[in-house]
Amino acid sequence: MPRSRAQPRHHHCHQHLSQKVLHLRKYYKWILWFALSIYLFVSTTSSSSSPLFLPLRLKPNLPARALIEARNPSSSSSSLPKVYVYDLPSRYNKDWLSNSRCSSHLFASEVAIHEALLRYPGRAADPDKADFFFLPVYVSCNFSTPNGFPSLHHARPLLSSAVDFVSARFPFWNRSRGRDHVFVASHDYGACFHAMEDVAIADGIPDFMRRSIILQTFGVRSSHPCQEAEHVLIPPYVQPQIEDEWSVPEKMRRDIFVFFRGKMEVHPKNVSGRFYSKRVRTEILRRYGGNPRFRLERKRSGDYRAEMARSVFCLCPLGWAPWSPRLVEAVVLGCVPVVVADGIRLPFPETVRWPEISVTVAEADVGRLETILDHVAATNLSVIQRNLWEPTRRRALLFHLPMAEGDATWHVLRALEGMRHRSQLGPRGTGREAV
C-alpha cells in the first residue's frame, strides 16, 4: 500500500506557524482538551450509527443495556455481507401467501427471512456487487394433506425449477456452482425435505443444493446426511408479535411447576419402524400424567401460551425431529425450556448460550424428570431465570420486520459474513469499498 504518499504536507508553513505556536503555548491544554473532545464525540457517534442498520426498535420497557450489548463492537454491523435477492416469479413464493398460515406457522422463516432481506439496507441492487445470492422459494406452504401438515413432495421440483430459472438468466449460479447461493429449508430434516427421518436420510439433500448454503432448523451434533451441506442453524418461526401480546413481567407468579401441551401418543405409532418422539413423550405421560405438579395436556386447543407464561419449566421433547418451536416460545415467555432431545444443536449458541438458560435432560433419564427439576429448583433456578430475562438472548430468536440489530435475520447475516470465502468477491477488503 502506498502509505508514504500520506506524509504530512505542511513542511513549508512550519516557519510561519512557529510564531503562533509560541503564542498559543499557554492555551495548549485547552486546545488539546477541545481536540480530544471533538475526536471522542465524532468517533463514538459514528461507530454507533452504522449506515447498514436500521435503528433498534426498542420497546419502551426494554432496558438500555440491550442497546449497549447489541452494539458491542465485535459484532460491528458495517461488515455484514451484501445480499442479492432474486426476483422470482410469484409462483415460487408470493402466490402461496394467499393462505395466511403460510407466513405464520413454525416453518415460516422461509417467508420472514425473505421479507427481512427485501428491506435489508445491505441488499445488493446490483448482483455484480453481491457477496451472496438468496433464492426465495416457499416450499412449506402446501397444506393440502388431510392432517393439515405441509406436503413437502413438491419442495424438490419447485426448488430445482427455481435453480433452472436463475441459472438460465444470470451468470452467478454457474459461476460458483451455487456455492454463494442461500436457501431456507426450515422443515423437520432441513434440505432432506421429508418429515420421517429414515425417508429423509434415504432421499438426502438434492444434488443441486449440496454446494449451497442452507438456513435450517435441523441440527444434531453427530454426523447426519441432512446436514451435510454448509448451513446456518436458525430458530423455528414464532411470530415476533408474541413479545407485545405477552409482555410477561419478570416476576410473574408461576403456579405451574412443569408444563407440556402437545401430541403424546399412548401407543406411539410405529411408522417405518420408528416410534413417535422415540417414545419420550409417551413415557412422560405415563410417569407424570397423574402428578399434580405436572400439567400435561394432549389437546391442541387451549391457550398454551398463557399456560407457558404461568409455568416454571416448559418441556421441549423431540417430536419426529429433535427441534420444536416451544424452545423459542418458552424463552420469550420466561419459562425455563427443558430440552429432551439427545444430541440436538441449537441456533446462535454464542449469543443465546443455551446451557445458561435451559435444562437438558437425556432421553433415557426422562423417568427421573421430577427429581432432576426439583434439584434445579433447589439450587440454580433463580440464576437460570435471571439469564433467561436478558433481552439479547430472546432477540436472537425472533425474526423482526424490518430486521432489527441482534435479531434472528441479523445473526444469519453475521454467520454468512463468516462464509465470505465462498463468495466470488472474496473476503472483505479485496478491492471493494464497504458501502
Ligand SMILES: *[C@@H]1O[C@H](CO)[C@@H](O)[C@H](O)[C@H]1NC(C)=O
Ligand atoms: C400440494 O401437495 C399435493 C400433495 O403432495 C400435490 O398433489 C399438489 O400438486 C401440491 N400443490 C402444488 C400447487 O404444488
Ligand SMILES: *[C@@H]1O[C@H](CO)[C@@H](O)[C@H](O)[C@H]1NC(C)=O
Ligand atoms: C448455466 O449452465 C446451464 C447448464 O449447463 C446452462 O443451461 C445455462 O445456459 C448456463 N447459464 C448461463 C447464464 O450461461
Ligand SMILES: *[C@@H]1O[C@H](CO)[C@@H](O)[C@H](O)[C@H]1NC(C)=O
Ligand atoms: C415396530 O417396527 C419394528 C420394525 O419394523 C418392528 O420390529 C416392531 O415389532 C414394531 N413394533 C410394534 C409395536 O408394532
Ligand SMILES: *[C@@H]1O[C@H](CO)[C@@H](O)[C@H](O)[C@H]1NC(C)=O
Ligand atoms: C444448574 O445446575 C445443573 C445441575 O443440577 C447444571 O447441570 C447446570 O449447568 C446448572 N445451570 C446453570 C445455568 O448454572
